[in-house]
Amino acid sequence: MTPALLQSVRDAVGEVRSAAPLVQCVTNSVVVNFTANALLAIGAAPAMVDIPEESGVFAAVADAVLINLGTPNAEQRAASVEAVAAARAGGTPWVLDPVAVGVLPVRTALAHRLLDERPSIVRGNPSEILALAGAGAGGRGVDSADGVDDALEGALSLARSTGAVIAVSGAVDLLTDGERVVRIANGDPLLTRITGGGCALGAVLAAFAGAHPDRFEASVAAVAAYTVAAELAARGADGPGSFAVGFLDALASLDGATVAERIVLS
Template sequence: MTRPADDLLATARQALIRVRHETPLVQCLTNQVVSNFTANVLLALGAAPAMVDIHEEAGPFARAASGVLVNLGTPHAEQRAAMTEAVASASRAGTPWVLDPVAIGSLPVRTALAHRLAAQGPAVVRGNASEIIALAGTGGGGRGVDATDEVESAAAAAGTLARATGAVVAVSGPVDLLTDGERTVRVTNGDPLLTRVTGGGCALGAVLAAFAPPAEPSPASDGDRLAAAVAAVTVYTVAAEVAAEHSTGPGSFAVAFLDALYGLDEETLEKRAAISWA
């Protein structure tokens, strides 16, 4: 059943409170370029990062983590083995995990890995329009990590991918599109400076993992994966807007963004959030 936009905003407020209260432990198997920024983003929000991406450690840790991020930005051989191990373990334990299929489509190693992992039940798949189209099998990917497709052109592919995997699919862009294959939401917050900071997109995958509801819903989470993903994207992009107002360029923005995530309150979130159903 479609929930009112006000209900999604209420969920976003509660999800932010839950993250800060529960300090979810987020295992990040992510790329070497963004690891530090990703950890700092999680810390600023109130979550706990753990960059455990070593084969034979990743699986046991995934069972204990609150959420897992698998980001294919720099998938060297040992990390690929660790990702496979972590996903299998998370799936068995009911740990929600997020797949970020960075730069897939034209690069054969990560593309094949992304398809294998996507078949194992991610809670969320996050990517730009070209990555989502490539993972859905309806296009060849973008220009490296950059999208060559518009968000709206990926809407059908996102729905197909969501229905095939059971995941919420989050397509990042000037307007973020999220779907569970039946319902679709757009979030129109954000700022272009977020694309000028290394890790601006990748760190969102970790935030989605922090906000993902557990397999067994709790009083603080009703288990609606789409609503939780919308909450994560809204918090992230509203903080980007706040940060941009105190920045003169990418360098100052990166610092201001961490401060904005740390200081974001419910009143600011409610005032600025721009959430709509398709």
């Protein structure tokens, strides 16, 4: 880990707090509330604008956009395409979270269509990233059937072909822009036992991309902040319920110095 990257992580947390980026979320209906609360806790402003004829209008004024394919009904599919077109036209960073791609045909086709619009960041589990890269058939629904390191070559290939930063989520998170590769070994297993533990990370990635100009640095900082908050919340949790509340509290009280001190990078 270079001192410059560590400093950028420290700075990015403060930049999100001071900028309060407006993050448009076209996201899965199961996680809307938790995602909005996570964004508020980290210092961003959520907006769940996810219907056609409004999503493109809003994307044009948002600081960042999240597209999560967890429950892609017909309206959300149209809204996703509309929002991404507006984001790309305006140079607005946007994040693609390709939930359960590879296994299910409708969202898989949509994910590949959206990839052509060159997302700023793609966040997924190893099986989802491999499926997007054409190197796998997906996992078991929303659960990965592959390890993070199994997805390294696919992530590198996907980053190079799309220009996106690829964030592969797992016990140890892996991030790459096609050249640089960073692993972050923070977090806690309780994140996998609450609804929205992965999906809300996509929104936090969007918030950091909307506040910090370097997308790779923003992604590293976002994942570090999120997983450090999970560690802090787990210390006082009796189970998933108290962890979920404590996690939002930890995100709200987090500062750049704490993230930089606790981050485990390789």
